[in-house]
Amino acid sequence: MQNKITIKNLNAWFGAKQVLHDIDIGIEKNGITAIIGPSGCGKSTFIRCLNRMHEVVPYAKASGKVLVDDRDIYDSDIDPVEIRRRIGMVFQKPNPFPTMSIRDNVVAGLKLGGLKDKKILDTMTEESLKKAALWDEVKNDLNKSGVSLSGGQQQRLCIARALAVEPEVILFDEPCSALDPISTSKIEDLMLELKEKYTIVIVTHNMQQAARVSDHTAFFLYGKLIEFGETDQIFKKPKEKSTEDYIIGRFG
Amino acid sequence: MDRLKLSFFRSSRSKLSGDFIFEAVVGLFALGILILAFLLFRELFIESGLSRKTFGLSFLFTSTWDPVNEIFGALPFIFGTLVSSFLALLIAVPFSLGIAIYLSELAPEKLRTPLSFIIELLAAIPSVIIGLWGIFILAPFIRDYLAPPLSTYLGFLPLFQGPMYGLSMLTGGVILAIMVIPITSSVSREVIMTVPTHQREAALALGATGWETTRIAVLPYSRSGIFGAVILGFGRAIGETMAVTMVIGNSPRISESLFSPSYTMASVIANEFVEATSKLYVSSLIEIGFLLLVISVIINVAARILVWKLLKVEGGKVA
Numbered sequence: 001m002q003n004k005i006t007i008k009n010l011n012a013w014f015g016a017k018q019v020l021h022d023i024d025i026g027i028e029k030n031g032i033t034a035i036i037g038p039s040g041c042g043k044s045t046f047i048r049c050l051n052r053m054h055e056v057v058p059y060a061k062a063s064g065k066v067l068v069d070d071r072d073i074y075d076s077d078i079d080p081v082e083i084r085r086r087i088g089m090v091f092q093k094p095n096p097f098p099t100m101s102i103r104d105n106v107v108a109g110l111k112l113g114g115l116k117d118k119k120i121l122d123t124m125t126e127e128s129l130k131k132a133a134l135w136d137e138v139k140n141d142l143n144k145s146g147v148s149l150s151g152g153q154q155q156r157l158c159i160a161r162a163l164a165v166e167p168e169v170i171l172f173d174e175p176c177s178a179l180d181p182i183s184t185s186k187i188e189d190l191m192l193e194l195k196e197k198y199t200i201v202i203v204t205h206n207m208q209q210a211a212r213v214s215d216h217t218a219f220f221l222y223g224k225l226i227e228f229g230e231t232d233q234i235f236k237k238p239k240e241k242s243t244e245d246y247i248i249g250r251f252g
Numbered sequence: 253m254d255r256l257k258l259s260f261f262r263s264s265r266s267k268l269s270g271d272f273i274f275e276a277v278v279g280l281f282a283l284g285i286l287i288l289a290f291l292l293f294r295e296l297f298i299e300s301g302l303s304r305k306t307f308g309l310s311f312l313f314t315s316t317w318d319p320v321n322e323i324f325g326a327l328p329f330i331f332g333t334l335v336s337s338f339l340a341l342l343i344a345v346p347f348s349l350g351i352a353i354y355l356s357e358l359a360p361e362k363l364r365t366p367l368s369f370i371i372e373l374l375a376a377i378p379s380v381i382i383g384l385w386g387i388f389i390l391a392p393f394i395r396d397y398l399a400p401p402l403s404t405y406l407g408f409l410p411l412f413q414g415p416m417y418g419l420s421m422l423t424g425g426v427i428l429a430i431m432v433i434p435i436t437s438s439v440s441r442e443v444i445m446t447v448p449t450h451q452r453e454a455a456l457a458l459g460a461t462g463w464e465t466t467r468i469a470v471l472p473y474s475r476s477g478i479f480g481a482v483i484l485g486f487g488r489a490i491g492e493t494m495a496v497t498m499v500i501g502n503s504p505r506i507s508e509s510l511f512s513p514s515y516t517m518a519s520v521i522a523n524e525f526v527e528a529t530s531k532l533y534v535s536s537l538i539e540i541g542f543l544l545l546v547i548s549v550i551i552n553v554a555a556r557i558l559v560w561k562l563l564k565v566e567g568g569k570v571a
Contacts, residue, residue, distance in 0.1 A: 056456055058361050085459035095450040099472040108468060109458035158454070165458060 004029035004169060004199040005050060010064035012045050012054055019045050021224045023064070027169075027216075032191060032200045034214035034231065036207060038246065042223040043203045047171050050201065051087035052080040068169070085109070088162035092174040094154035096146030096161070103142040105157055109165035124164050132160035133190050152183025159190065170194065172202040176209065188213050207247060211235050219243045293545065300539035302532055311539060317504040317520075319528070324536035326543060328504040332421070332514040333544070336496060337489035339425030339510070344432040345482055351433070352440035352478075357466055368441060375434035383498035386427045391418035391499055394426065399511060416511040417501075424500035424514065428489040436485035443477030444470060480558035487552045491544065493518035517544045 005027035012020035019042045027033050027050075035043040048054040049062050052073060065072045073083045096105045106125045107115075115121060125142065129135040134156040138149070146157055155175060162170055172191070176184040184206075191200055191213050204210050210217055210231065217234040219227045219242075227234060227243045238244045303311060307324065314325020355368055395418035402412045416422075447470050455469035471478070493516075501513020502523060517540050528534045 051457065053453065053457060056453070081459050081461050084457055089453075089457035091450055091453060091457075093450055095448075095454040097451070097454065097469060097472065099475070108455075109460075112458060112460050112464055112468070161454075161458065 002029045003027060004068065005201075006065075006067040006070075007050075008065040008067065010046070010049060010062065010066065012042070012049055012062040013060065014045075014057070015059040019223050020049070020062075023225050025218055025225060025228055027199060027201055029199050030195055030197070031215040032195050032202060032213050033216045033218065034210035035201065035203045035218050035220060036205075036210050036246070037220035037226075039205075041220040043220045044173055046220065047173055047201055047203050048089075050169070050171055051084050051089055053084070053089060055080070085113070085165055086167055087169040087171060088165065088167035089171045089173065090155070090158050090162055090175045092177055094151055094158055094178065096149075096154050096157050098145065098147045100146055101143045102138050102146050102149070102157060105146040106160050106164050108161060113165065128160040128164040129157075131163050131194070132156045133186060133193075134160055150183070152179050152186060155179060155183065155187060156190070159187070163194075167198070169199045169201065172200065172204075174203050174205060177205060184209070207235075219246065221246070296538055296542040296545060300535055300542045303535035303539040306532060307536075311536070312543075315504075315506055319524075319530075319533055322530060322532050324532070326517070326536075326540050328506050329515055329517040329520050329540055330543070331506050332424075332500065332504075333490055333516040333518070333547075336421055336424040336428055336500065336514065336516060337486055339421065340428030340432050340489045341482060341486055343426060343429035344436055344485055347429075348433050348437035348440055348481070348485070349478070351437040352444055352481075353466055353470075355437075355441050356444040357470065358462070368438065371434050372438050373434075375431075375438075379431065379492060379495040380498075382427060382431060383495035386423065386495055386499040387419075390426060391420075391423050394418065394420075394423050398422075403511075410508040411510050414507075414509045414511050417513075419499055419501035419513055420511050421500060421507075421514040422510040424496045424516070425510070427495050427499050428492055431492055431495060432485035432489050435488055436481050439481035439484055440474075440478050443474045443481060446477070447473045476558050476561060480555045483551055483555035483558065487548050487555060490551065491518060491548050493522050497522055517541075 003026040007023055007025045007027070010020055010023040011018065023046060035046060037043050045054055050066060050073075054060050054062050062074070064074070066074055068083075068087070072078070073080075097108060100108065103122075103125050104111075106128050107121045110121060110124060126135060126139075129138065134153060137153060138144075138157075141148075146154065149157060155178075159170075159175075176187055179187070188209065191202065194200060202210075202214065214231045216229065217231045218225055219234065219238075219240070221242055227238060227240045229239075234243065235247060238247060303324065307314065311324065311326055312330070313327055314323070315327040316323045316325050317328060318324070351371060355364055355371075359367060395416055399412075399416040399422070403416070406412045451469045451473055452465050455465040460468060496516055497519035500516060500519060502515050502519055503513040504515045504520070505512070507514070521537050521541055521544075525534075525537055528537055
């Protein structure tokens with residue numbers, strides 16, 4: 001197995017409060033890696049360190065290495081803007097741009113990149129919406145506002161928006177926590193399709209979801225990585241006592 | 253529950269309780285303001301009756317202001333008020349937006365609160381002081397340093413032709429801009445701060461730079477509120493009296509050139525009310541006041557509605 005991302009000795013802080021301690025982990029290429037753990041365990045912070053979104057919060061900082069294809073994204077000569085184009089992100093709450101149409105939402109990232117050709121933009125709109133399994137539902141309403149859609153559709157629109165810039169990795173930060181079960185299962189199916197082409201990291205509160213979609217699972221507790229391994233092993237034969245306690249619902 | 257309901261006319265079993273008296277007293281205070289506003293409106297309407305009867309609608313379109321022959325038209329003042337206010341906005345809006353964006357998006361955390369406070373303090377400077385500064389510093393500065401290059405390089409435009417003596421429409425507009433910037437920038441800043449973090453993060457995660465995030469996520473989300481802030485500033489400019497009276501030149505004529513003196517509705521009332529001897533003269537000034545009140549009420553109400561609409565927005569849905 002080949003690692004797309006290798007994290008070495010990652011620490012993160014909000015002001016003086018350290019929220020991640022010495023995380024070492026490898027993210028498999030074309031796999032789905034799930035991050036689980038109770039609220040406040042640092043799993044969202046961890047995933048936000050992978051595309052340098054952590055540092056946009058005031059007083060937040062990180063140290064350590066995050067190697068993407070053997071290149072440290074925390075190197076001083078790396079532009080975080082460039083990193084965020086290569087490593088897309090889908091957030092907990094669907095956040096389409098409310099003043100933009102569905103089409104403009106999808107190609108927002110491409111337009112930032114300077115792409116103006118309307119034909120290419122239209123092709124990319126269609127392709128991205130198809131990849132996000134939303135095309136059939138919105139193909140006649142591309143000029144409608146992005147927020148006219150349901151929550152689940154909005155989240156798939158956000159996935160399409162992330163896919164349009166053709167990233168290598170997609171980070172999902174609890175993408176289904178605001179969605180109903182049907183929308184959730186659509187997004188899970190979608191992730192399974194997407195992993196053919198992309199490397200996926202998903203933070204989730206929902207253990208069944210981690211068990212259903214992921215190949216590897218990491219369990220975080222109090223900012224530390226407790227256990228990391230194949231999803232089957234983590235859920236069936238956890239090595240650590242606290243992992244087992246969390247999985248069978250003794251806390252968290 | 254019933255006791256908690258604050259209703260002035262409720263049927264209470266204890267009419268003379270402390271609560272009732274308290275309610276009645278503060279209720280009267282609140283009502284007093286409404287009554288006062290209504291009476292003001294009514295008084296202006298009644299007292300301007302003579303002028304309205306004499307000149308009718310032509311009052312709005314006549315540009316003669318001749319107290320000797322008792323011919324009065326409000327057009328030069330309406331023109332002066334609207335043009336000086338528009339000019340003020342033209343100057344103030346870019347500055348205010350820049351200030352608001354800097355304070356909400358770019359300034360270091362530690363600077364944000366003190367800077368916003370200082371800018372809001374600017375709004376508290378008495379306008380007569382700004383007017384004095386306008387007469388002694390700003391007007392000579394504009395006459396000596398701003399007007400010459402404007403007439404040299406843009407002199408082909410009628411806007412920048414003719415002699416410039418310092419007291420002019422341009423000076424009035426600049427003074428008004430200075431008075432509008434604090435309110436427009438602080439309301440814009442508040443509006444921009446209501447843009448949810450997830451909108452900024454959506455743009456950043458797509459690989460937007462700081463400026464691009466402001467352009468595609470922050471400004472579109474807050475545009476109606478910013479528009480409201482601009483209109484609030486417009487309302488302030490329209491009603492402003494003292495400072496603008498001191499620098500605009502007070503000459504009731506309509507000129508294409510920003511270099512020539514002008515006159516505003518508020519200024520003419522302030523300047524001429526004491527010397528208005530005939531009934532028609534007084535009545536005409538009052539009608540100008542009535543018009544000014546109507547214009548500012550319309551503009552302020554429109555702005556408030558826009559700002560409220562934006563602040564009510566929830567869950568990423570913009571109505």
